[in-house]
Amino acid sequence: MLSDDQLQELFDGVLHVLEYTGLEVQHKKARKILKKAGAWVDGDRVRIPAYLVKDALAKAPRSFTIFARDGNPENDIHIGPGRAHFGPGPTPPNFIDIETLERRPYVRSDSEIVATVCDALPNIDFCESLGTISDVHDELAASYEFATMFPKTSKPIVAWSFGKDDAEDIHKIAIAEAGGQDAFEKRPNYVHYCEPLSPLVSTVEALDKLIFCAKHRVPVIFTPCPLAGGTAPITAAGIITQAAAESWMGLVIAQTLRPGLPFFMGGVLSVMDMSAMILAYGAPELSLMMAGHTELAHFAGLPLWQTGGCTDSKTLDEQAALEGSLSVYFSALSGGDLCHDVGYTESGMTGSILQTVMMDEAIGYSRRITRGIEVTEETLAVDVIHDVGPNGHYLREQHTRDHYKTEFWYPNLCDRRNFEEWQEMGSTTMRDRVIARTHDIMATHQPTPIKPETEQAIEAVLAAAEERVKE
Amino acid sequence: MSRLYERLSTAVLEGDAEKSPKLVQRALDNGLGPKEILDNGLVPGMNEVGVRFKRGDMFVPEVLMSADAMKEGLELLRPYLAAAGAKLIGKIVMGTVKGDLHDIGKNLVGMMCEGAGFEVINLGFNVEPEKFVEAIKEHQPDIVGMSALLTTTMRSMGYAIKAIEEAGLRDQVKIMIGGAPVDAPFADRIGADGYGSNGPAGADLAKQFVGA
Numbered sequence: 177m178l179s180d181d182q183l184q185e186l187f188d189g190v191l192h193v194l195e196y197t198g199l200e201v202q203h204k205k206a207r208k209i210l211k212k213a214g215a216w217v218d219g220d221r222v223r224i225p226a227y228l229v230k231d232a233l234a235k236a237p238r239s240f241t242i243f244a245r246d247g248n249p250e251n252d253i254h255i256g257p258g259r260a261h262f263g264p265g266p267t268p269p270n271f272i273d274i275e276t277l278e279r280r281p282y283v284r285s286d287s288e289i290v291a292t293v294c295d296a297l298p299n300i301d302f303c304e305s306l307g308t309i310s311d312v313h314d315e316l317a318a319s320y321e322f323a324t325m326f327p328k329t330s331k332p333i334v335a336w337s338f339g340k341d342d343a344e345d346i347h348k349i350a351i352a353e354a355g356g357q358d359a360f361e362k363r364p365n366y367v368h369y370c371e372p373l374s375p376l377v378s379t380v381e382a383l384d385k386l387i388f389c390a391k392h393r394v395p396v397i398f399t400p401c402p403l404a405g406g407t408a409p410i411t412a413a414g415i416i417t418q419a420a421a422e423s424w425m426g427l428v429i430a431q432t433l434r435p436g437l438p439f440f441m442g443g444v445l446s447v448m449d450m451s452a453m454i455l456a457y458g459a460p461e462l463s464l465m466m467a468g469h470t471e472l473a474h475f476a477g478l479p480l481w482q483t484g485g486c487t488d489s490k491t492l493d494e495q496a497a498l499e500g501s502l503s504v505y506f507s508a509l510s511g512g513d514l515c516h517d518v519g520y521t522e523s524g525m526t527g528s529i530l531q532t533v534m535m536d537e538a539i540g541y542s543r544r545i546t547r548g549i550e551v552t553e554e555t556l557a558v559d560v561i562h563d564v565g566p567n568g569h570y571l572r573e574q575h576t577r578d579h580y581k582t583e584f585w586y587p588n589l590c591d592r593r594n595f596e597e598w599q600e601m602g603s604t605t606m607r608d609r610v611i612a613r614t615h616d617i618m619a620t621h622q623p624t625p626i627k628p629e630t631e632q633a634i635e636a637v638l639a640a641a642e643e644r645v646k647e
Numbered sequence: 648m649s650r651l652y653e654r655l656s657t658a659v660l661e662g663d664a665e666k667s668p669k670l671v672q673r674a675l676d677n678g679l680g681p682k683e684i685l686d687n688g689l690v691p692g693m694n695e696v697g698v699r700f701k702r703g704d705m706f707v708p709e710v711l712m713s714a715d716a717m718k719e720g721l722e723l724l725r726p727y728l729a730a731a732g733a734k735l736i737g738k739i740v741m742g743t744v745k746g747d748l749h750d751i752g753k754n755l756v757g758m759m760c761e762g763a764g765f766e767v768i769n770l771g772f773n774v775e776p777e778k779f780v781e782a783i784k785e786h787q788p789d790i791v792g793m794s795a796l797l798t799t800t801m802r803s804m805g806y807a808i809k810a811i812e813e814a815g816l817r818d819q820v821k822i823m824i825g826g827a828p829v830d831a832p833f834a835d836r837i838g839a840d841g842y843g844s845n846g847p848a849g850a851d852l853a854k855q856f857v858g859a
Binding site for chain 2: 572594595596597
């Protein structure tokens, strides 16, 4: 999409912002780390010379693996050029109940549903909660969320936390399953999510978490959420430049503390709708800006935390299908490394696993297209064409039998039956089939269980956490 | 019930055209009756294929492999069935009607019907009404199948049926039709006995006609 010249201009723009404008770094220890590394610290304001940023970029890996907790290689995530992965997003306050289909506050049992369904969906690669648990102590929502999801999926979880304490809760559970801290460092089984503030602020909480991750070698995402026209420039190039500067502040700290730490450049870039005053999750600008952001990340040698499969619709309808599918498709084309928010509705206010289930189909569809056309002697099939000749057919050919399973994508939810058969099967709509599939997964899917010692670790962690918040 | 029947059904289900005649031979060697081998071994395998296809668990190339396995087994069994006086499931004459050169769909129905145990006489494409009449006289089929892909040629099916009526042969045969532009109401309108929406559905319909 962007030319090399354009990418170079964006890259230089980010370096300029970091060196001449700088960011407010609210974390005292982080300022100390940065100063020692060679940054210019003036009160809270930290400016980073370009060479330091380039140094950090050189240390950060472009390719690495996040491992499935149960050792199932099919659920490992290999980050690297040309590989797009998909999963839900964190923290909306509401959830669409899968039985009543009503919008209501997100509760603990929803984490179990989200993890189970993500574990079963073939095109969902990682798991995130789609909500903030409302029926436990306020400060323990993230700890309970991870503790609830971890046993229900062996796909890597992207965890979030309020701060250091619950980040530690989560880590204790993960390393129990991995077999200790050393084993975890070799085969990390989750990713942690940190969110700085736009414009240009690195908050105490975000940096607490980042420093925790660097210390324990937890792969980390550092992702601001700027609004074009509100908390960032209104232009696509401007918001990309600012968001990259915000994310790379985290990069410099992380790579200074722990060279080689797997780091995802982040930024959910979208528009502040100037009439509805919301962050639009279904806007074409989101897909466009995210594609540009992805290209800049790859130009700089970093994997990106992409966004797609989300919608501003309040329900599972045509708008949700349209906005979700187009953003998933564009995200797949851009090859953004971890694409999140698959299942966000109502501009991020409500999580919907039904949307995730519908988007699983759109991701499969998109992946068939991005897989492209393979051209080899075998696929050219000149000899098969010769053998069949005029007026023949290919249905019985070995060539057909060898390739029909891999050459075609077969839908799970889209209906291709003829009218009579469709009618016979109950004249269902896409919405009906999404709901039925979700219920079917919940009734039948069995995730790989966690180890007994991890079960004990979860109990101990939650008991200690409850004690902590009593005080 | 012999374990061989079950293995034969599995060979058909898995589309193993090498194994199915071998298992038929072994069943015959073990003294099992040809009609029993057909009814308890080959046919249940093919029935299961139909169920799985309808459910979306099997795809056309796999169904054809199963049909081939069925056909190979049946080929070997045919003389024994004839000697025992057991009737084959039925005979079908089929063709794409006059003016239409498309016949992959019709051939697919033919292969499925063969797989279901029918003898199929394929008249090809661009078949004149009189040719259907002659074929009925010559082959004495239970069923006539007609197909068209184009809206411009689907009417030819009606003409062919009329020709069969005028020749006084209409009561001898059941007539089934198929093809992309065709549906059940159209089949009623032109006086056919039934409509099949795809290959396996066509074979199902043929089985219903002969009460199999």
